[in-house]
Amino acid sequence: xTITINGKETTIPENxxxxxxxxxxxxxxxxxxxxxxxxxxxxxxxxxFVTTPVNAGDVIEFLYFMGGGNALFAQSRR
Amino acid sequence: MLTESQIERYSRHIILKEVGGKGxxxxxxxxxxxxxxxxLGAPIALYLAAAGVGTIGIADADxxxxxxxxxxxxxxxxxxxxxxxxxxxxxxxxxxxxxxVITYKEWISxxxxxxxxxDYDFVIDGTDNFAAKFLINDACVLAGKPYSHGGIxxxxxxxxxxxxxxxxxxxxxxxxxxxxxxxxxxxxxxxIGVLPxxxxxxxxxxxIKFLLGKGELLTDRLLTYNALRMKFREVPLRRKLTCPVCGxxxxxxxxxxxxxxxxxxxxxRR
Numbered sequence: 517x518t519i520t521i522n523g524k525e526t527t528i529p530e531n532x533x534x535x536x537x538x539x540x541x542x543x544x545x546x547x548x549x550x551x552x553x554x555x556x557x558x559x560x561x562x563x564x565f566v567t568t569p570v571n572a573g574d575v576i577e578f579l580y581f582m583g584g585g586n587a588l589f590a591q592s593r594r
Numbered sequence: 595m596l597t598e599s600q601i602e603r604y605s606r607h608i609i610l611k612e613v614g615g616k617g618x619x620x621x622x623x624x625x626x627x628x629x630x631x632x633x634l635g636a637p638i639a640l641y642l643a644a645a646g647v648g649t650i651g652i653a654d655a656d657x658x659x660x661x662x663x664x665x666x667x668x669x670x671x672x673x674x675x676x677x678x679x680x681x682x683x684x685x686x687x688x689x690x691x692x693x694x695v696i697t698y699k700e701w702i703s704x705x706x707x708x709x710x711x712x713d714y715d716f717v718i719d720g721t722d723n724f725a726a727k728f729l730i731n732d733a734c735v736l737a738g739k740p741y742s743h744g745g746i747x748x749x750x751x752x753x754x755x756x757x758x759x760x761x762x763x764x765x766x767x768x769x770x771x772x773x774x775x776x777x778x779x780x781x782x783x784x785x786i787g788v789l790p791x792x793x794x795x796x797x798x799x800x801x802i803k804f805l806l807g808k809g810e811l812l813t814d815r816l817l818t819y820n821a822l823r824m825k826f827r828e829v830p831l832r833r834k835l836t837c838p839v840c841g842x843x844x845x846x847x848x849x850x851x852x853x854x855x856x857x858x859x860x861x862x863r864r
Binding site: 522523547550552554557559561562577579580581582583 | 722723724727745746747750751752766767768769772773816827829830831832834836
């Protein structure tokens with residue numbers, strides 16, 4: 517199925533059991549434990565990641581913490 | 595009234611129909627606070643001074659270090675060891691003696707931020723740590739002070755303008771700072787030197803547009819930039835009704851220091 521991640525159409529295998537939590541693992545998203553997820557225009561509470569399913573056509577944005585010169589995380593990959 | 599020499603100095607502004615003599619006068623009457631005289635603060639301070647923003651506050655407790663000069667273009671090699679706010683003030687006044695620069699050689703904290711932001715029309719976050727970023731957001735939201743958030747990381751940057759209680763704030767996106775154990779050391783992950791130039795000039799543009807009352811501010815959209823791919827993207831956002839500070843039932847009603855978000859360096863400085 518196809519979803520849009522940070523503006524990019526991405527094809528991922530069908531998996532009815534997939535949630536935001538498992539998607540973060542599957543894609544090895546950086547800042548996985550702290551990343552903000554916007555799903556179809558709404559920012560999700562992180563507590564809801566584990567129960568929120570991912571459906572074909574979803575538009576997902578991963579939003580990362582960015583500090584400053586004292587950067588604390590490795591560069592975002594997406 | 596603009597003087598002859600001001601008319602000449604600002605002529606390229608004045609001929610813009612969005613600015614004109616009236617708009618230039620608004621800039622000269624404007625008061626902008628820049629928090630952080632580093633990578634982001636450097637271009638912000640230089641451009642706002644050049645533009646004739648009449649009163650510019652700049653807050654930073656740090657001294658200029660040799661490793662700053664790769665990106666903090668307001669500081670020069672002979673400034674190493676000098677307070678950053680002092681080094682910045684000299685350059686801003688050299689560019690434009692019209693401008694009054696007010697320096698705050700202190701780290702912002704819950705105990706001083708309300709006092710410092712009170713005198714300004716617009717605030718710009720040019721800081722490099724999450725404790726400061728959350729503090730600035732909370733203080734500006736609670737005081738109803740519009741501000742520009744900016745963050746940079748390696749080759750990536752992001753910025754958003756916040757109109758408190760009208761548009762999404764930083765906590766609408768990030769409800770709380772990353773936990774302390776996510777912050778292993780104070781070592782620098784690195785940043786490409788031109789990056790804060792790109793983000794800082796966008797933040798300065800927002801301050802100028804706000805003072806002029808022209809155009810559309812970068813509200814309800816997070817602008818992200820990746821220098822390696824040379825891509826700008828806009829992520830549409832909206833104010834979150836459950837936001838802990840700007841939502842309908844806020845849990846944050848006064849400024850507080852995010853101790854958990856402070857790095858070891860922050861604590862050592864205290």
